[in-house]
Amino acid sequence: MNHHFAIIEPLYQELSEIAGYLWERGWAELNAGNISIRLANVSEHTFQDLAISETFSLPAPIPALANEFVLITGTGRRMRQIAKQPKEHTMIVSVHSNATTYHIYYTSFGQQIKPTSELPTHLACHGVLKTNKPNYNTILHTHPSDLISFSHHPDMNNEELINKTLWKMHPETVVFAPTGMGFIPYQIPGNTVIANATIAKLATKNTILWQKHGAFAVGTSITQAFDVIDVLNKSAAMYLQCKAAGFEPTGLTEAEMSELMEVYKDFGK
Template identity: 40%
Template sequence: MAERNIEIKRAIKEITETGKLLWQKGWAERNAGNISIRIEKYIHDNEEKNLKTKKTFYKLNNKLTNLSGKVFLVTATGSRMRDIGKNPDESILTIKISDKGDGYYILSNTKNKILPTSELIVHLLIHQELLKNKLHEIRAIAHTHPTELIALTHIKKYADEKNLNKLIKSIHPENTMFVNEGVGFIPFLLPGSYDIAEATVKSLQKHKLAVWEKHGCFAVGKTVSAAFDIVDMVNKSAKIFFLCKAARLKLQGLSEKQIQKLSVLMNNLH
């Protein structure tokens, strides 16, 4: 069997390492969460033989012409983040979008039949939008369930993009410095639906992270690690918020002046 290409090997390592972190953080209960990475240079090997088998073609309801012929690694439906590292070949699939962009082929040769995550359409629509906007370097997408951030969206006041961002920035300086554009907020919609996919794509045009009310979030980055970092920084604010609340302490928060200074500092660094 031909040597698997280096980029795929690296991507599998990224997914397995981040999957483990998501589990350790408590953000990936059961089979929660999913990850995808666009592969830049796919070296044809034995997997490509599967293209000739009609069995492995899966039709999509959307035409993704911008993704024609593109190859992605995606986590499998039902796979557990904590277990990906134990058996990456049965937890991560290589898929290739058809030339017409109307479906995908599964290239992986797995022992058991596995299918991509149920959120595949959200991932693919985001990847398509990234390419349309020439954001070629952003290749990784992660969906996870950051506990404290979700908890915030259960509070009426913070189930609102403006209030949520104001709170996030007022608690942790990192969020002004590295997530200055803020996070998107999507009111509750059914997971896996076209509606949530469309809303997420729209939200990620302006943000690196979109929060799904009472569910979780989607983050994008150059690498899976970078997407994880965004979630980690944003969730930290939420965590500090609840720590103060649990101790019955009044949260002082950073002042607008302090936030402004952090913003200027960051702009000067760029």
């Protein structure tokens, strides 16, 4: 490996760690989930020794991503593979200055792999994030089992009720996920309806529940995106545990939640 490329080595370590957690938790069966990270402090120079692909076209121009580099997981790759060999199962997308074409840098030093089929959605989201929330450089999609089960509850079909139900299960959910989850009713995975709804939802939410499918989170790092989903998933798990035990959880009262929000209003800012 060349020394320029070594600058992003810590990122691969973090990717490996989080991909391992996704697998261990059972949130990444088969090739479920995908991750992408917009890279900082890199240039063509950084990747000069890597093999590159032909030029591909984006479905639509993304002006904000001109000259940007995005590390992204490969299509069909398992999180358990990414945990062991992050470079072998990911690649770097280099968007050209025209914002309409890109090529891939292969970090696998051999086998040439294709990016996740969600590449257009990831890039469109990164474009919106760079413009509106520049610190948010990471996108994580995964299948958190408890949140998915929770989304099958016949009453949990609106954002307000979903968030109240999750918040009231634990004080940390109020503190660490203060904006709660966006909710998008079931759509066929990978279609443009869910992609556009997700992009629209990013205006107000950083974590989104795709009903009967999974979670989509944007974060300031892979760890941060994972942590927020983890906290929300734990609340969903505890809610389902109480229901399975045959009682409706008491939950934090409105007054207790208001008090928490007041005390921790500057937390994480």
